[in-house]
Amino acid sequence: MRRIVLALVAGSSLIALPALAAPGDMSVGLFLDKVAALKAKGAMALFSSDIGTLRAEATAAGQAYTARLNAERAQRRPSSCPPKGARPSQDQWLAHLNTYPQQARASTNLRAAMADYYIKTWPCR
8 A cells, every 4th residue: 555655655755746846947859749739729729728828838938038038138248139029929939830850859948949049039239
């Protein structure tokens, strides 16, 4: 009986680990997989909780890059020079994420992808 309880506790802690990841830490591959699954649902996707999850992940990635960029500006070495209020549209964001090679998608998180997007789109001259 004790072994069963220990196994259940150990198994439930493994299931909870992905929930501990910070927003913006989702991999590009997982994000794109979730987007594809939502598109496959068609209109029923409106009822999926994944929409909120994906929105929160992308927003957190954008906020993390804004904080990074503000710190870089304070040191007078910004990694990008976007115009005030610039942010990618949904189509631009997905097109950018799809540029990552398949093997890099699992190891690249959304925070890094957002930084890559801004650096590529609005380089400092």
